Amino acid sequence: MAAITVPRRQLFIGGQWTEPVRRKTLPIVNPATEDIIGYIPAATSEDVELAVEAARKALTRNKGKDWAKASGAVRARYLRAIAAKVTERKSELANLEAIDCGKPLDEAAWDMDDVAGCFEYYADLAEGLDAKQKAPLSLPLDTFKGYVLKEPIGVVGLITPWNYPLLMAVWKVAPSLAAGCTAILKPSELASVTCLELADICREVGLPPGVLNVLTGLGTEAGAPLASHPNVDKIVFTGSTATGSSIMTSAARLVKPVSLELGGKSPIIVFDDVEIDKAVEWTMFGCFWTNGQICSATSRLLVHERIADEFLDKLVKWTKNIKISDPFEEGCRLGPVVSKGQYERVLKFISNARNEGATVLCGGTRPEHLKKGYYVEPGIISNVTTSMEIWREEVFGPLLCVKTFSTEDEAIHLANDSQYGLAGAVLSNDLEKCDRVSKALEAGIVWVNCSQPCFTQAPWGGTKRSGFGRELGEWGLENYLSVKQVTQYISDEPWGWYKPPSKL
Numbered sequence: 001m002a003a004i005t006v007p008r009r010q011l012f013i014g015g016q017w018t019e020p021v022r023r024k025t026l027p028i029v030n031p032a033t034e035d036i037i038g039y040i041p042a043a044t045s046e047d048v049e050l051a052v053e054a055a056r057k058a059l060t061r062n063k064g065k066d067w068a069k070a071s072g073a074v075r076a077r078y079l080r081a082i083a084a085k086v087t088e089r090k091s092e093l094a095n096l097e098a099i100d101c102g103k104p105l106d107e108a109a110w111d112m113d114d115v116a117g118c119f120e121y122y123a124d125l126a127e128g129l130d131a132k133q134k135a136p137l138s139l140p141l142d143t144f145k146g147y148v149l150k151e152p153i154g155v156v157g158l159i160t161p162w163n164y165p166l167l168m169a170v171w172k173v174a175p176s177l178a179a180g181c182t183a184i185l186k187p188s189e190l191a192s193v194t195c196l197e198l199a200d201i202c203r204e205v206g207l208p209p210g211v212l213n214v215l216t217g218l219g220t221e222a223g224a225p226l227a228s229h230p231n232v233d234k235i236v237f238t239g240s241t242a243t244g245s246s247i248m249t250s251a252a253r254l255v256k257p258v259s260l261e262l263g264g265k266s267p268i269i270v271f272d273d274v275e276i277d278k279a280v281e282w283t284m285f286g287c288f289w290t291n292g293q294i295c296s297a298t299s300r301l302l303v304h305e306r307i308a309d310e311f312l313d314k315l316v317k318w319t320k321n322i323k324i325s326d327p328f329e330e331g332c333r334l335g336p337v338v339s340k341g342q343y344e345r346v347l348k349f350i351s352n353a354r355n356e357g358a359t360v361l362c363g364g365t366r367p368e369h370l371k372k373g374y375y376v377e378p379g380i381i382s383n384v385t386t387s388m389e390i391w392r393e394e395v396f397g398p399l400l401c402v403k404t405f406s407t408e409d410e411a412i413h414l415a416n417d418s419q420y421g422l423a424g425a426v427l428s429n430d431l432e433k434c435d436r437v438s439k440a441l442e443a444g445i446v447w448v449n450c451s452q453p454c455f456t457q458a459p460w461g462g463t464k465r466s467g468f469g470r471e472l473g474e475w476g477l478e479n480y481l482s483v484k485q486v487t488q489y490i491s492d493e494p495w496g497w498y499k500p501p502s503k504l
């Protein structure tokens with residue numbers, strides 16, 4: 001593998017690389033080697049102040065005509081230029097993503113295609129927005145006519161996690177810019193490198209200054225002041241349920257809207273009529289893809305008791321065959337988890353499960369051939385009860401817990417036995433059964449005969465403690481638009497409610 005140099009960047013504020021006011025930095029750690037491979041700037045409330053000012057200025061510059069009130073077609077040109085640059089720099093960006101967060105290089109490369117595709121998609125929607133303006137309202141009185149304007153919400157704060165460092169950011173940046181908002185992006189301190197490169201791309205394509213600002217730094221020092229800033233009109237957040245709740249609390253004080261994409265503990269239901277090998281592979285992909293660090297991971301397997309022994313036997317064999325290696329090694333299918341903290345957290349889940357009486361069928365330990373790096377062998381845990389931590393809490397690592405069921409009703413009951421409601425999967429050759437289960441699952445996303453494939457066109461988000469609001473698709477654009485009604489009185493007659501004063 002050729003040496004990868006991580007560019008040294010500053011905060012991106014008002015179109016300029018800007019040193020943090022307090023000159024703080026944070027190390028960039030490669031989770032595969034535990035080495036420090038560079039530093040990111042660490043913003044604090046003073047930098048948040050500057051970024052909010054820059055974003056506000058960009059929103060109102062030239063009375064808004066340069067961005068917020070420009071046509072969607074104008075903004076679409078920038079989005080397409082960004083997409084083209086991402087594609088041009090795909091290999092470099094994928095390398096940086098893999099070295100920063102530990103995901104296999106093949107996955108990081110796939111993410112970069114999704115990033116470019118997301119900008120292209122929202123460029124189309126930005127163009128489409130022009131035609132949707134002034135949509136007429138059908139009113140019951142012919143003395144009135146009305147229409148609807150869709151306007152950008154304003155300055156938005158975008159706070160994102162580390163599992164898809166650039167993609168999760170772009171799910172927010174692309175639609176917010178398409179809508180005409182200006183934005184301040186605060187990526188995760190554990191993996192910010194590619195978001196700073198996105199800033200560089202915005203600079204390269206000449207995005208008007210202040211339209212996108214990137215503040216790297218800690219959640220408490222940079223994220224919290226952004227969330228509570230009175231001049232930020234909306235916060236859109238992806239991350240843990242605990243942080244989401246604290247963001248919502250501070251936003252509530254200012255009656256600031258929020259969209260929250262939070263955690264999950266999603267079920268995958270495998271009925272007894274499936275092709276076992278095919279179902280085994282989707283079960284693995286559902287939980288071990290992205291090193292098991294997907295909010296929508298189907299990490300609770302419910303398998304029909306009639307096939308359970310054969311299914312688990314094969315699942316364990318296939319799982320032991322997963323190539324665990326440095327993300328840059330050819331054919332890697334599982335890299336390290338993102339950080340030391342996360343590594344220790346995953347191991348703790350395993351020991352707690354054991355202590356509570358569960359059986360570890362495989363994995364959950366450091367692979368013998370990897371002495372350094374935050375590697376955990378993918379684990380499968382059976383003999384689980386519904387009161388155990390491993391059943392109830394999100395691990396955000398490669399651990400799958402298993403229960404069996406005997407009837408469809410029991411499977412649905414177990415599937416919905418969670419505070420979360422992000423996703424769910426159902427695998428069966430009986431499509432009517434899949435339909436019934438899809439309707440019964442308490443979740444925002446349901447996969448049938450697969451788990452995890454995700455398309456920019458389809459709405460993404462959860463119910464229950466997994467949050468609210470939808471990203472992606474047309475719903476993703478609506479997140480950043482405010483709806484204004486304009487109602488016009490068109491009669492020649494006076495309104496006639498009050499008596500005119502007598503003419504003396």
Ligand SMILES: NC(=O)c1ccc[n+]([C@@H]2O[C@H](COP(=O)([O-])OP(=O)(O)OC[C@H]3O[C@@H](n4cnc5c(N)ncnc54)[C@H](O)[C@@H]3O)[C@@H](O)[C@H]2O)c1
Pocket residue numbers: 159160161162163168186187188189217218219220222223224225227238239240241242243244246247261262263264294295296394396422461462
């Ligand atoms: N629903 C989804 O689409 C989705 C997608 C990816 C990840 N996730 C969830 O994200 C979590 C893992 O990500 P994480 O560990 O980065 O989550 P996290 O909540 O720790 O951090 C997310 C972001 O919030 C920031 N932050 C932390 N404390 C903050 C505060 N007090 N105020 C403002 N910002 C703050 C962090 O710096 C980071 O940028 C998991 O729970 C996972 O399920 C959800």
Ligand SMILES: NCCCC=O
Pocket residue numbers: 163164293294295296452454
């Ligand atoms: N494929 C993207 C899934 C994002 C959530 O973690």
Ligand code: NA
Pocket residue numbers: 028029030031099100101190191338
């Ligand atoms: Na890192």
